[in-house]
Amino acid sequence: MKVFRMLGRSIRDAFKSVIRNFSLSLASISCITITLIIVSIALIASFNVENFTTAIERDMTIVVFLDSDATEKEIEQVEFDIKAIENVEKYTFQTKKEVKERMQKESEVFNTVLSSWEDEESPLKDTFQVKVKDIEKIKATADEIKSLENVSVVRYGEGMVDKMVTAFSSIEKVTYGVVIALVVVTVFLIINTIKLTISARRKEIGIMRLVGASNITIKLPFIIEGMILGLMGSIIPIVLTTYGYLVFYKHFDGHLYSKLIQLITPEPFIYQASLIVLGIGILVGMIGSASAVRRYLKI
Amino acid sequence: MDLIRIKNVEKKYKNGVTAIYDLNLAIEKGSFVFVIGGSGSGKSTLIKMLYREEKPTKGQVIVGGLDVAKIKNHKVYKLRRKLGIVFQDYRLLPKLTVYENVAFALECIGEKKDVIRVKVLKALEDVGLKNKVHEYPDNLSGGEQQRVAIARAIVNDPKLLLCDEPTGNLDPEKSMEIMKVLESINENRGTTIIMATHDKEIVDQMKKQVITLKDGHLVKFKQKGTYAE
Numbered sequence: 001m002k003v004f005r006m007l008g009r010s011i012r013d014a015f016k017s018v019i020r021n022f023s024l025s026l027a028s029i030s031c032i033t034i035t036l037i038i039v040s041i042a043l044i045a046s047f048n049v050e051n052f053t054t055a056i057e058r059d060m061t062i063v064v065f066l067d068s069d070a071t072e073k074e075i076e077q078v079e080f081d082i083k084a085i086e087n088v089e090k091y092t093f094q095t096k097k098e099v100k101e102r103m104q105k106e107s108e109v110f111n112t113v114l115s116s117w118e119d120e121e122s123p124l125k126d127t128f129q130v131k132v133k134d135i136e137k138i139k140a141t142a143d144e145i146k147s148l149e150n151v152s153v154v155r156y157g158e159g160m161v162d163k164m165v166t167a168f169s170s171i172e173k174v175t176y177g178v179v180i181a182l183v184v185v186t187v188f189l190i191i192n193t194i195k196l197t198i199s200a201r202r203k204e205i206g207i208m209r210l211v212g213a214s215n216i217t218i219k220l221p222f223i224i225e226g227m228i229l230g231l232m233g234s235i236i237p238i239v240l241t242t243y244g245y246l247v248f249y250k251h252f253d254g255h256l257y258s259k260l261i262q263l264i265t266p267e268p269f270i271y272q273a274s275l276i277v278l279g280i281g282i283l284v285g286m287i288g289s290a291s292a293v294r295r296y297l298k299i
Numbered sequence: 300m301d302l303i304r305i306k307n308v309e310k311k312y313k314n315g316v317t318a319i320y321d322l323n324l325a326i327e328k329g330s331f332v333f334v335i336g337g338s339g340s341g342k343s344t345l346i347k348m349l350y351r352e353e354k355p356t357k358g359q360v361i362v363g364g365l366d367v368a369k370i371k372n373h374k375v376y377k378l379r380r381k382l383g384i385v386f387q388d389y390r391l392l393p394k395l396t397v398y399e400n401v402a403f404a405l406e407c408i409g410e411k412k413d414v415i416r417v418k419v420l421k422a423l424e425d426v427g428l429k430n431k432v433h434e435y436p437d438n439l440s441g442g443e444q445q446r447v448a449i450a451r452a453i454v455n456d457p458k459l460l461l462c463d464e465p466t467g468n469l470d471p472e473k474s475m476e477i478m479k480v481l482e483s484i485n486e487n488r489g490t491t492i493i494m495a496t497h498d499k500e501i502v503d504q505m506k507k508q509v510i511t512l513k514d515g516h517l518v519k520f521k522q523k524g525t526y527a528e
């Protein structure tokens with residue numbers, strides 16, 4: 001009960017101070033807002049990239065095309081060699097006939113073109129579809145298979161994923177830098193806001209100490225003030241990213257460019273992201289106010 | 300029984316000034332004690348050591364059986380809750396009413412609203428300000444403001460009331476009013492009162508115990524003393 005009374009008092013005092021130092025409070029809140037908008041965009045982007053790169057990686061297969069004139073024995077040898085490769089998780093074999101049937105099913109255009117071909121003149125080839133254990137070593141594995149006898153071409157989704165991941169990781173680094181700089185500025189602004197509150201309430205603090213207020217009672221309103229600044233600063237970013245992501249998701253129909261790049265379903269993802277943004281906001285506010293209290297409230 | 304025992308206390312400030320030299324004192328529970336002496340004689344320093352605003356550099360300051368110097372910084376509030384303290388400059392919050400100023404002391408320690416109400420009204424009655432409950436400090440005379448400060452100091456029923464020149468800003472008539480209030484608190488509530496002053500009139504009229512300091516040395520401790528001898 002006593003704890004609740006003290007907490008209620010602290011929250012009331014904190015709100016009063018936010019209003020009293022309105023311009024500096026507003027500066028702090030704006031700075032948190034900008035920081036958190038960037039943080040939440042980065043957050044949503046990185047979760048999505050993480051999501052679809054793993055999805056793509058999970059899906060990634062080496063397609064091994066065999067020479068058209070390879071005999072059954074030679075094919076068996078290739079299979080034996082593929083099996084022996086350390087990084088191969090599993091593989092399936094598709095004859096050119098199966099490939100043809102699959103492609104015919106997939107598209108009308110293919111269907112008409114392919115039907116006109118006899119088996120002998122078909123440009124299609126027998127293939128192995130190979131899945132690897134370690135995606136990082138996919139290039140080495142592909143090269144190894146390519147060097148086998150009777151293998152004509154080897155293909156895998158090279159490039160795309162790699163490029164995306166490297167592009168994103170450099171964007172990520174820049175974002176980290178910007179966010180860190182912004183957090184530093186924000187904390188600095190909050191420290192100054194709280195410093196102002198503390199000096200405006202010097203007399204009150206002195207009396208509190210005389211009448212036996214505990215240190216935590218004296219400090220709490222200032223800490224809470226910082227948390228309120230953080231909380232207020234996270235409102236706009238949360239609203240913006242929640243609606244922004246919903247609109248974005250609807251607009252692109254849940255995926256980018258191809259079905260391979262799936263976006264994360266908004267619910268419950270946006271709520272989790274909002275919670276993280278709110279948490280960061282309050283934490284930054286608390287760090288600022290706690291260090292102001294430590295510096296300017298020597299008790 | 301002694302409420303306060305001061306043993307071999309020395310206080311040397313960081314700048315090298317020694318404000319108290321080898322002080323030994325025992326003050327009984329329920330007594331009313333003046334601490335007198337010229338400016339710079341160490342009166343305020345003695346008071347400050349009693350509420351642990353300053354620590355002695357040597358010796359022990361024991362209040363209610365507790366060695367005050369040994370209290371850790373973050374535990375000082377526990378001592379303060381058992382004391383009331385009054386200063387020359389009142390130290391009221393101008394934006395709060397008389398009632399709110401007194402209630403503030405109890406709110407700070409997490410007291411319940413209904414308990415606060417009862418205690419605050421009782422304290423204001425004891426200092427004769429029940430009719431000024433809703434006034435703001437700026438609308439009160441100096442004597443009245445000091446009585447508000449006294450009410451705030453006694454509102455939590457402290458065993459000990461420390462006053463550092465409470466009449467320093469008041470004319471003789473108002474000063475005597477304050478002294479009447481303090482005397483009645485001492486008699487009716489049984490609160491031990493230690494009051495630093497250099498007001499000769501008051502000390503001579505009140506006929507209480509007198510501790511005389513001179514340049515940091517205790518020169519006299521008399522029952523029913525006067526300022527001069």
Ligand SMILES: Nc1ncnc2c1ncn2[C@@H]1O[C@H](COP(=O)(O)OP(=O)(O)O)[C@@H](O)[C@H]1O
Pocket residue numbers: 312313314316317318336337338339340341342343344345
């Ligand atoms: N915070 C302080 N730092 C250094 N010296 C102090 C401090 N407070 C008081 N003094 C010195 O200690 C001596 C006693 O001061 P004080 O206790 O205030 O005397 P009084 O209250 O009797 O006038 C004086 O010489 C004063 O200058």
Ligand SMILES: [Mg+2]
Pocket residue numbers: 342343344463
């Ligand atoms: Mg003094």
